[in-house]
Amino acid sequence: MGIVERKERDREEMRKLILSAAQKLFLANGYEKVSIRNIADEIEYSPATIYLYFKDKNDLLFALxxxxxxxxxxxxxxxxxxxxxxxxxxxxxxxxxxxxxxxxxxxxxxxxxxxxxxxxxxxxxxxxxxxxxxxxxxxxxxxxxxxxxxxxxxxxxxxxxxxxxxxxxxxxxxxxxxxxxxxxxxxxxxxxxxxxxxxxxxx
Amino acid sequence: MGIVERKERDREEMRKLILSAAQKLFLANGYEKVSIRNIADEIEYSPATIYLYFKDKNDLLFALxxxxxxxxxxxxxxxxxxxxxxxxxxxxxxxxxxxxxxxxxxxxxxxxxxxxxxxxxxxxxxxxxxxxxxxxxxxxxxxxxxxxxxxxxxxxxxxxxxxxxxxxxxxxxxxxxxxxxxxxxxxxxxxxxxxxxxxxxxx
DNA sequence: CAAACCTACTGAACACTGTTCAGTAAAAAA
DNA sequence: TTTTTTACTGAACAGTGTTCAGTAGGTTTG
Known part of the structure; x- marks a missing residue:
């Protein structure tokens, strides 16, 4: 039953996708000028999705x-x-x-x-x-x-x-x-x- | 003609009033948790008034x-x-x-x-x-x-x-x-x- | 004194922000 | 095939800094 494992992998990949997009935007524009919506736009997901992978913005920043x-x-x-x-x-x-x-x-x-x-x-x-x-x-x-x-x-x-x-x-x-x-x-x-x-x- | 002088004094006093209120709130709650509206409430003026005395929030912070x-x-x-x-x-x-x-x-x-x-x-x-x-x-x-x-x-x-x-x-x-x-x-x-x-x- | 002007101020709006939540479509399990 | 679970989203909430047309009242002028 490799489904739960695949899901876990997918989940980890999504986290990485978000983090990479966030890092790219942050390093380019500075932390103060990047919003959750910007990051969501970058990865072409809804802002709410980010909250399924990170508790809040600080949690995302902590991961970075x-x-x-x-x-x-x-x-x-x-x-x-x-x-x-x-x-x-x-x-x-x-x-x-x-x-x-x-x-x-x-x-x-x-x-x-x-x-x-x-x-x-x-x-x-x-x-x-x-x-x-x-x-x-x-x-x-x-x-x-x-x-x-x-x-x-x-x-x-x-x-x-x-x-x-x-x-x-x-x-x-x-x-x-x-x-x-x-x-x-x-x-x-x-x-x-x-x-x-x-x-x-x-x- | 002391009127313009009085106006100048009034203006300076208003600046001080704003700055003191701002300082009080900032030192109590931290800079990130104090908004222009909070300061306006504290001195019982409209938020827009603060912008007649300070260019923007950074200008106010710089004065402090x-x-x-x-x-x-x-x-x-x-x-x-x-x-x-x-x-x-x-x-x-x-x-x-x-x-x-x-x-x-x-x-x-x-x-x-x-x-x-x-x-x-x-x-x-x-x-x-x-x-x-x-x-x-x-x-x-x-x-x-x-x-x-x-x-x-x-x-x-x-x-x-x-x-x-x-x-x-x-x-x-x-x-x-x-x-x-x-x-x-x-x-x-x-x-x-x-x-x-x-x-x-x-x- | 009345009319004109000017100045200090405000309410409402604009374009944002982080965050939440009911609702939906698709995948997985039964 | 039906039920359940999962992943996702649109819309909303409450807040932010900032701007601007509009107004009441003091000041200056005719």
């Missing part, structure tokens, strides 16, 4: 948010091969910033927007945990190999994440108006380099 | 955003009396975080939300420039007195701002789910302390 993490982990995977832990840490930071610049809408959804986190609320944030785990691990190695002094690992990881995230958050939300437009990305890169130096020798 | 900066500068003023530049820098950072935690909605509007920056676009961001200027100044003093090595001042100031901003941005947008709720603020404070140490001696 998860996709974003899959993509990000994919891009980070090669970095895990770098043997020197500090060098690996630096490259992870650089990739974080690059990911934000190259996929601004997706990054926004993953780390800045409120919407996807509202669906979570109580439950815990598996993707976040995993990604943060990667960072904690590399920081731990830096301490083990004597690159960093021994501190609370999680607090240290948190400090590094925040420092790097700060650039991206200010950049994406247009708070770098004090720098000429053309310089903004350079400012971020230079700032990051300076931060890496500071980690090793202080300011 | 400016108010936020006035309030923030007010809270920062006493810190400028601290003579030791590094100590002053540390206290400024601590105040930034405190301001974010104590006025989450306002801080969000000032440093995270898209809406108020959309009205700016071309023009430059005076409030941001000023606030950043304060930071640049204290960093410069830290370099002059030999607390920091000499680097590009603006890049250094930017690095420090980003590092501190990162905590607030992740905290306010609920990306600290990997820590138990009760610890989140401690994590921020400990992280900040660690960052200050790192600035002086490296990690």
């Amino acid at each position: 948010h998860q996709r974003g993490f899959v993509q990000m982990v994919e891009e980070f995977r090669p970095l895990l091969l770098i043997s020197d832990p500090f060098e690996r840490l630096v490259e992870m930071g650089r990739s974080y910033i690059r990911f934000a610049v190259e996929n601004p809408e997706l990054f926004d959804l993953m780390f800045i927007m409120n919407a996807p986190m509202d669906t979570l609320e109580k439950k815990d944030w598996v993707e976040g945990d995993q990604a943060f785990g990667l960072l904690v691990q590399v920081v731990q190695e830096c301490m083990d190999t004597g690159v960093f002094r021994k501190h609370n690992v999680e607090a240290t990881a948190m400090m590094i994440w925040s420092a790097i995230h700060g650039y991206t958050a200010l950049f994406l939300r247009k708070r770098l108006g004090m720098f000429p437009e053309c310089d903004r990305q350079t400012v971020m890169d230079d700032g990051f380099t300076l931060f890496c130096q500071t980690l090793r020798h202080g300011l | 955003h400016q108010r936020g900066f006035v309030q923030m500068v007010e809270e920062f003023r006493p810190l400028l009396l601290i003579s030791d530049p590094f100590e002053r820098l540390v206290e400024m950072g601590r105040s930034y975080i405190r301001f974010a935690v104590e006025n989450p909605e306002l801080f969000d509007l000032m440093f995270i939300m898209n809406a108020p920056m959309d009205t700016l676009e071309k023009k430059d961001w005076v409030e941001g420039d000023q606030a950043f200027g304060l930071l640049v100044q204290v960093v410069q003093e830290c370099m002059d007195t030999g607390v920091f090595r000499k680097h590009n001042v603006e890049a250094t100031a930017m690095m420090i701002w980003s590092a501190i901003h990162g905590y607030t941005a992740l905290f306010l947008r609920k990306r600290l789910g990997m820590f138990p709720e009760c610890d989140r603020q401690t994590v921020m404070d400990d992280g900040f302390t660690l960052f200050c140490q790192t600035l002086r001696h490296g990690l």
Whole structure:
């Protein structure tokens, strides 16, 4: 009796169809300018149909948010091969910033927007945990190999994440108006380099 | 002929009335849940009236955003009396975080939300420039007195701002789910302390 | 003082939004 | 073949930001 299995497959495919259409529209026009009706039009179904596959708009956004993490982990995977832990840490930071610049809408959804986190609320944030785990691990190695002094690992990881995230958050939300437009990305890169130096020798 | 002056005063007062009502509602319910109609109801005028005083909703949000900066500068003023530049820098950072935690909605509007920056676009961001200027100044003093090595001042100031901003941005947008709720603020404070140490001696 | 003008304001509308639900046609099970 | 289940939709609801013709009342002019 393969019917229920086929139905399940169909259902999963419909979810993917919706998500792909949504992603396409979101990345093209920004999250604020895409409505459920737009997505429905794109896949040539009624708006109500989308609600058979997603609880509400936030649920849909959360699914895209998860996709974003899959993509990000994919891009980070090669970095895990770098043997020197500090060098690996630096490259992870650089990739974080690059990911934000190259996929601004997706990054926004993953780390800045409120919407996807509202669906979570109580439950815990598996993707976040995993990604943060990667960072904690590399920081731990830096301490083990004597690159960093021994501190609370999680607090240290948190400090590094925040420092790097700060650039991206200010950049994406247009708070770098004090720098000429053309310089903004350079400012971020230079700032990051300076931060890496500071980690090793202080300011 | 004081009539035109009185009209001007009336007009200014109406703007204040609208802004105060808006601020009250926004701080109570969050920006996403307050509509122009809600604000109009609060001041017992028609919604259309608000458009005689503000171009659109973003314009109104931008006015509140400016108010936020006035309030923030007010809270920062006493810190400028601290003579030791590094100590002053540390206290400024601590105040930034405190301001974010104590006025989450306002801080969000000032440093995270898209809406108020959309009205700016071309023009430059005076409030941001000023606030950043304060930071640049204290960093410069830290370099002059030999607390920091000499680097590009603006890049250094930017690095420090980003590092501190990162905590607030992740905290306010609920990306600290990997820590138990009760610890989140401690994590921020400990992280900040660690960052200050790192600035002086490296990690 | 009366007539003209101007200004502040409003009701109603427009084109949207997310979301729900009764109803329908087709597929699956009996 | 009949019954049941499933997938889908049109239409509606209650809300949003925004615009605009129309009006009442204060201000200026003849």
